[in-house]
Amino acid sequence: MDILDSIVIGAGQAGLSSSYHLRRLGVRHVVLDSDERPGGAWQHRWDALTMQDVHGVAELPGSVPPPRTAARANRAVPSYFADYERVHDLPVIRPVQVDRVTDDDGILVVHAGERTWRSHTLINATGTWTQPFLPHYPGMETFLGEQLHTVDYPGPEHFRGKRVLVVGGGASAVQFLGALAPITDVLWATRTPPVWRTDDFTPEAGAAAVALVEQRVAQGLAPRSVVSVTGLMLRPQEQEAARLGVYDARRPMFQRIEPDGVRWADGSFERVDAILWATGFRPAIGHLAPLHLRSELGGIQLDRNGRGTTAVKDPRIQLVGYGPSASTIGANRAGRTAARGVRQWLGAHVVSPVPELVEGTRR
Helix, strand or coil: CCEEEEEEECCCHHHHHHHHHHHHCCCCEEEECCCCCCCHHHHHCCCCCECCCCCCCCCCCCCCCCCCCCCEHHHHHHHHHHHHHHHCCCCEECCCCCCEEEEECCEEEEEECCEEEEEEEEEECCCCCCCECCCCCCCHHHCCCEEEEHHHCCCHHHHCCCEEEEECCCHHHHHHHHHHCCCCEEEEEECCCCCECCCCCCHHHHHHHHHHHHHHHHHCECCCCCHHHHCECCCHHHHHHHHCCHHHCCEECCCEEECCEEECCCCCEEECCEEEECCCECCCCHHHHHHCCECCCECECECHHHCCCEECCCCCEEECCCHHHCCHHHHHHHHHHHHHHHHHHHHHHCCCCCCCCCCCCCC
16 A cells, blocks of 8 residues: 555644645645535534634635635635635545554554555644533433533524523633623523633733643643633623623532523522533544553643644654644644654655745645
């Protein structure tokens, strides 16, 4: 079987950026994507989410991102990604659901059902969308209403006329409350008090937040999201919910869930029709388990004190969209770093280093 120079798993922002830079460096590779169509996780977002609502879509290298309009994000971004794949002739194969990655005498083998691909190196760009985190609370299986995670959110109109409990202290919870409070009755519960950002989010503040995430992956700890350390800010579309006092009425986490609501430690009870779990995601890296990349602290340690993309335990593996690069801007930068890491490893272990190509050309 032919051995590729590299394989990229995932065709979201990070995967497409990686493929673009691999192309420019003349690295022979394929991109394996689990979805049937281009668009990464964006194609699975709720219909009511518009380009005006999203926190931002960074331009992929050598392109212009879709404008901030009232267009549905789950259509505009996938269309942008599809055009990008076509214009840059990226070698995406789909749908391919990767089961596991193993090592066969120094060659990485990517397994997807009965199909396999062999490669010298690998860039993992699988993100987090397929790994929603749902905490367990006593009695949750007895609840007679709806329980939905962010990944299943159908849009605000679905909840009109219902009493909704939003659980979680991140940006998604704030956004859901902003959309729901003007049209229905909502409650908010978080494990810890939310941290609000009152100053401007400057580039320096962003760099400081990313540095905190980098420290974790440098130590081999499981990463926190960049958003979790930036603090929360209200956007114009959330000001009506703020006026209604929703964000000031946060409650601590309840003690248990009952068939028609939730009960707190002090014995108080609130009836709710639906629970919306905005409790985040975990990195989708289970398929890498056979490579034993995790540290004893639970995360995958990256090089350059957490600022790089190379797995310390196995330099053949690059991780993008993981830890500090889990944002659209970070994913773009990580794609370039990972491609260079791949080229460097190939030059040292497989072939002579591939000279960097002139702008706009490919080997």
